[in-house]
Amino acid sequence: MNLSLGPLLYYWSRDDVLAFYEEARHWPVKRVYLGESVCSRRHLLRLPDWLAVAEQLAVAGKEVVISTQTLIESESDLKTLRRIVGDGRFQVEANEWGAVRLLSEAGVPFVAGSTLNVYNPETLAVLAGLGARRWLPPVEISHVALRALLQHAPTAMETEVFSYGRLPLAYSARCFTARHYNLPKDDCQFRCLDHPDGLALSTREGRPFLTLNGIQTQSAGVYNLIGELPALRELGIASLRLSPQSRHMGRVVETFRAALADEQDAASALARIMPGPPVDGYWHGHAGLDYGEERSC
Amino acid sequence: MPLDLVCPAGSLVSLKVAVDNGADAVYMGFRDNTNARAFPGLNFDEAQAAEGLRYAHERGRRVLLALNTYPQTDSWSRWTGAVDRAAKLGIDAVILADPGLMRYAVKHYPNLRLHLSVQGSATSYEAVNFYREHFGIQRAVLPRVLSLPQVENVVKNTEVEIELFGFGGLCVMVEGRCLLSSYCTGESPNSAGVCSPAKSVEWKDTPTGLESRLNGVLLDRYGKDEKAGYPTLCKGRFEVGGETYYAIEEPTSLNTLDLLPEMLKMGIGAIKIEGRQRSPAYVAQVTKVWRAAIDAVKKNAEGFKPAPAWQAELNKLSEGQSHTLGAYHRPWK
Numbered sequence: 260m261n262l263s264l265g266p267l268l269y270y271w272s273r274d275d276v277l278a279f280y281e282e283a284r285h286w287p288v289k290r291v292y293l294g295e296s297v298c299s300r301r302h303l304l305r306l307p308d309w310l311a312v313a314e315q316l317a318v319a320g321k322e323v324v325i326s327t328q329t330l331i332e333s334e335s336d337l338k339t340l341r342r343i344v345g346d347g348r349f350q351v352e353a354n355e356w357g358a359v360r361l362l363s364e365a366g367v368p369f370v371a372g373s374t375l376n377v378y379n380p381e382t383l384a385v386l387a388g389l390g391a392r393r394w395l396p397p398v399e400i401s402h403v404a405l406r407a408l409l410q411h412a413p414t415a416m417e418t419e420v421f422s423y424g425r426l427p428l429a430y431s432a433r434c435f436t437a438r439h440y441n442l443p444k445d446d447c448q449f450r451c452l453d454h455p456d457g458l459a460l461s462t463r464e465g466r467p468f469l470t471l472n473g474i475q476t477q478s479a480g481v482y483n484l485i486g487e488l489p490a491l492r493e494l495g496i497a498s499l500r501l502s503p504q505s506r507h508m509g510r511v512v513e514t515f516r517a518a519l520a521d522e523q524d525a526a527s528a529l530a531r532i533m534p535g536p537p538v539d540g541y542w543h544g545h546a547g548l549d550y551g552e553e554r555s556c
Numbered sequence: 557m558p559l560d561l562v563c564p565a566g567s568l569v570s571l572k573v574a575v576d577n578g579a580d581a582v583y584m585g586f587r588d589n590t591n592a593r594a595f596p597g598l599n600f601d602e603a604q605a606a607e608g609l610r611y612a613h614e615r616g617r618r619v620l621l622a623l624n625t626y627p628q629t630d631s632w633s634r635w636t637g638a639v640d641r642a643a644k645l646g647i648d649a650v651i652l653a654d655p656g657l658m659r660y661a662v663k664h665y666p667n668l669r670l671h672l673s674v675q676g677s678a679t680s681y682e683a684v685n686f687y688r689e690h691f692g693i694q695r696a697v698l699p700r701v702l703s704l705p706q707v708e709n710v711v712k713n714t715e716v717e718i719e720l721f722g723f724g725g726l727c728v729m730v731e732g733r734c735l736l737s738s739y740c741t742g743e744s745p746n747s748a749g750v751c752s753p754a755k756s757v758e759w760k761d762t763p764t765g766l767e768s769r770l771n772g773v774l775l776d777r778y779g780k781d782e783k784a785g786y787p788t789l790c791k792g793r794f795e796v797g798g799e800t801y802y803a804i805e806e807p808t809s810l811n812t813l814d815l816l817p818e819m820l821k822m823g824i825g826a827i828k829i830e831g832r833q834r835s836p837a838y839v840a841q842v843t844k845v846w847r848a849a850i851d852a853v854k855k856n857a858e859g860f861k862p863a864p865a866w867q868a869e870l871n872k873l874s875e876g877q878s879h880t881l882g883a884y885h886r887p888w889k
Contacts, residue, residue, distance in 0.1 A: 330730055331680040332706055340682075356655075357682030360689070374733055376677075376746060378626040381656025385690075399738045399747065407629040429734040432701035432883040435804060439796050444889040460803055461795045462774040469736070471796065471803070476729070478739055540742070546771055547739035 260492055261289040262515055263419055265502040266296045266326035266352075268427060269472060270451035273303040279503070280312050284319035286509055287516040290498065291316050294343070296326040296354055298434070298473045299336050300447060306342055313349055322350070329354040329374050330430045330474065353391075363389035373397050373421060374430075378404070380411035387413040395419045395500065398426050398482070401544035402490055409494060417497035422484040423511060424502025425457065425470055425477040425535065426547060435471040447473075455505035456534050467535060468548075480538030480548055485518050485526045487542060507532040559820055559827055559850050562620065562719065563843045566598045566832035571608045571619075573840040578847030581618040583651065584608065585832065590638045591622040592675055593832045594749030605645055618648035624673035625749045626654050636660050643668050649694070652676075653732060658691035672696040674721070675745065677732035681713035688716050695719055695825060699730045704815065704884045708822045717825030722812045723842060723870065724830025726882055728790050728805040736789050741771045752788045759784075768792070811870055811879035813846075813862040816853040838873055845869050 264283060267276065283291060293316075294309045295301050304312075313323040325343050328336055343351055344361045353359045354372035362369045371377065371386045373395040383394060396405055398421045409418065436458055437447035457470035457477055467479035484491065484499070491499065501511060510532050518525035530537065540549030563579035565571035574582045585591030587599040600608060605621075612619045621642045627635035635657050642650050643665040650668060652658050653675035661668055674697040678684045687693040695717040698707060711718050727734070731745070738744035741756040756771040766778045768787035775792030778784045785791065790804040810830070812819070819827070827850070829842055845866045853860045871879060882888055 329733070330701065331683070332702060334709060337680060337682060355680075355683055356676075356678060356686045357680045360682050360686035374677075376626055376654070376732060378654070378747060379629045379632055379656050381627075381632070381659060382654055383656075385655045385659055397735070397746070399735045399744060404628060404630070411629070426735075426739065428739050429729040429736050431729045432703075433728055433805075433889045439799075439803065443887060445886070458796060463777055463793060463795060463800055464774050465795070466773070468773060468794065469739075476736065476804070541738070544742070546742040547735070548773075 260488070260496060260519060261498045262287065262512060262519075263290040263292065263498045263500045264288045264512070265421070265424065265500045266292040266294055267503045268297055268475065268477070269455055269457060269503070269505065270298070270301045270303075270449065271455055271505065272452065273308075275455070275505075276304055277312070279508070280316060282509055284316060284321070286512045288321065288501070288512055290322040290324060292324045292326045292352055294326045296329055296352075297475050298451070299328060299333070299339070300444075300449070301451070301473075306339060310346065310348070317349075324350040324352050324370055326352040326372070327354050327358045329372070330432070331355055331357055332432065359386070359389060359391075366390065368392045370394065370419075373427075378408070380408055380413075383408070383416065384413050387416055391416065393417040393419055393497070395421060398428075399541050399547060402487070402494065402542050403544055406494055418495070419498045419500050420484070420491060420496050421482065422491070422499035422501060423515065424482060424504065425479070426482045426538075426541075427475055427477055428469070428547075429476040431474050431476070434474050435476065436473050439471065470535075478538060478547060479535050480550070481533045481535045482541070482547075483529065483533070483537045483539060484542060485515060485529055487539070488518055504534050506534070558823060558825060559816070559854065560719075560825060561843070561846055561850055562826050562828045563846075564724075564829055564832040564834065564839060565608065566593065566834070567836065568600070568604045568608055569836040570832075570839045572611055573836050574843050575612050575615055575617050577840050577843035579617060579843050581620055581648070581826070582608070582612060583620040583622055583828075583832070585622045586638050586641070588634060588638075589625055589749040590627075590635050592624050592673075592745045592749050593622075594625070595754065595833055598833060602641060602645070605641075605647075609645060609647070620649045620651055620671065621647045622651045622673065623657065624651050624653045624675045626675075626746045627657055628747060639665070639668075651697070655687075655691070658687070658693070662691050669694050671719070672716075673732075674699050675732040677730050679730065681710045684710060684714045684716050688714065697721075697828060699732070700727055700810065701730050701883045703886050703889075704818055704822075707824075707884070711822050711824065718823075719826035719828055720812070720819065720824055721810060721830060722827035722846065724809060725788075726805065726808060726810040726880065740773050740789055752786075757787055809874035809879045810882045811867075811874065812881060812884060813849055813866060813870065815881065815884055816849060816862075817857045817860045820853055820857050841869060841873060
């Protein structure tokens with residue numbers, strides 16, 4: 260089992276992004292996903308900039324995957340998608356079926372992202388036939404449902420599981436960050452830049468609930484499967500996806516490496532550097548916001 | 557046929573009143589979680605479906621069947637069984653979201669007409685054309701996230717008929733890409749066919765007002781004079797940066813009556829009315845207004861203006877008594 264660094268879901272300054280990936284060259288991850296997968300208005304790094312970062316990471320020995328935009332709305336979104344598919348230097352993660360179409364037509368092997376909604380082996384077989392070599396289940400899948408699916412999965416397919424970070428839960432045409440500032444989306448003034456780990460949303464009694472990240476809505480809780488490594492191994496999971504956060508990401512990666520190497524106390528070390536409360540309900544077939552023994556349903 | 561009126565049938569009574577009031581087609585689901593309105597007391601068993609088909613077909617209308625949740629591995633045969641029944645019953649089209657299930661339908665029933673459900677989350681012509689090439693879909697229902705010019709760009713670049721939501725409950729998220737409900741309750745439209753399920757809802761009178769909770773999570777608290785709506789998760793009031801407001805979406809309904817001339821002009825194939833969970837009376841009233849409006853726009857698109865009586869009628873039926881053009885109108889975003 261190895262580690263993947265998921266695509267950066269937030270909007271950071273150019274310097275911060277470049278510094279982050281400069282550090283990532285030295286982290287014990289096998290694979291790095293790059294590119295803008297959330298919002299087409301985010302432009303501090305354009306595709307050629309991402310590809311330059313990709314080259315540097317490849318030189319450092321990382322396997323690089325370019326992640327495509329999850330919500331495609333305009334012709335210009337499609338243009339970016341076609342350029343990613345046409346570049347050909349790196350693997351691509353398809354996050355919607357238009358990307359699957361273009362990648363399969365081009366004969367480029369690809370990663371099937373979690374928003375393709377693969378809930379059964381028949382759909383996974385469709386993707387395998389189109390050139391998918393690796394896939395991620397929907398983040399809401401339980402280990403029981405994943406086990407059932409994997410018993411009939413195409414043999415050549417590697418499975419990657421979203422294992423650490425705030426859960427990407429929903430996508431909209433509306434920008435909730437711009438809405439918070441009473442700004443129209445087309446003139447959002449890039450307020451996401453002020454929220455490097457998203458904008459916290461709580462209930463009216465102050466319970467952290469969700470995180471607004473532009474057009475994406477995430478959980479407030481941080482999904483964390485570090486305590487589930489034996490189960491993940493037993494399922495034959497090839498890699499664990501760790502989703503970037505603005506601080507201590509190197510330590511998060513190092514903690515997972517230590518846990519994979521069976522070093523002690525890795526899990527408790529992680530609790531201190533998480534940007535929110537831990538959740539793992541989905542993995543156990545409960546409400547996503549549940550954690551450990553405190554089951555609400 | 558442009559601007560087909562597709563109306564919701566949560567029950568046999570609703571189906572009949574939709575047909576009687578001028579629906580060109582109705583859509584229904586079987587009585588289980590194979591469709592995205594898997595609510596108690598709703599939907600059709602096989603005998604009711606057969607009766608509904610007979611009623612609609614005798615009057616020259618069509619019946620569509622929503623099988624638009626994502627089949628789970630351990631209960632795969634429930635979904636394939638539903639496709640089998642649909643084909644046997646002579647359903648006019650099945651509305652699917654899952655590519656694995658589409659492959660099954662094409663293999664076993666090559667003559668069964670397939671529609672891509674809104675739960676398939678196809679927002680570009682590349683995605684729509686994917687389903688066309690691989691499974692021969694004839695129609696696609698677009699998620700409620702594109703602006704009208706973006707919709708037009710899809711229409712221009714595909715031979716698949718495009719169906720749009722015209723009226724009803726508004727999903728602010730891309731359908732099929734929203735897990736908020738399962739994050740809160742364990743059940744989502746994708747895997748369980750429900751959003752903010754009623755069994756997880758709790759109402760409580762407190763000294764600070766009437767509270768609605770979903771699996772214990774406080775969604776809203778209503779003052780004395782405030783009208784409380786069904787606690788759909790995305791329509792609650794939350795705190796962000798010290799402010800309490802409808803952080804995701806107001807409790808409002810989609811109403812696109814004003815856009816009918818543009819929709820006709822760009823060649824939209826069908827208009828869908830949301831609301832299989834609503835009453836037969838609701839279905840009757842909404843169908844009647846939309847039949848009149850579609851007939852009027854087809855007769856005279858240039859001079860079309862929604863009658864004030866239509867809008868008043870629809871406003872009465874809307875959630876929160878207000879309506880929006882949603883994403884079709886750019887400033888909403």
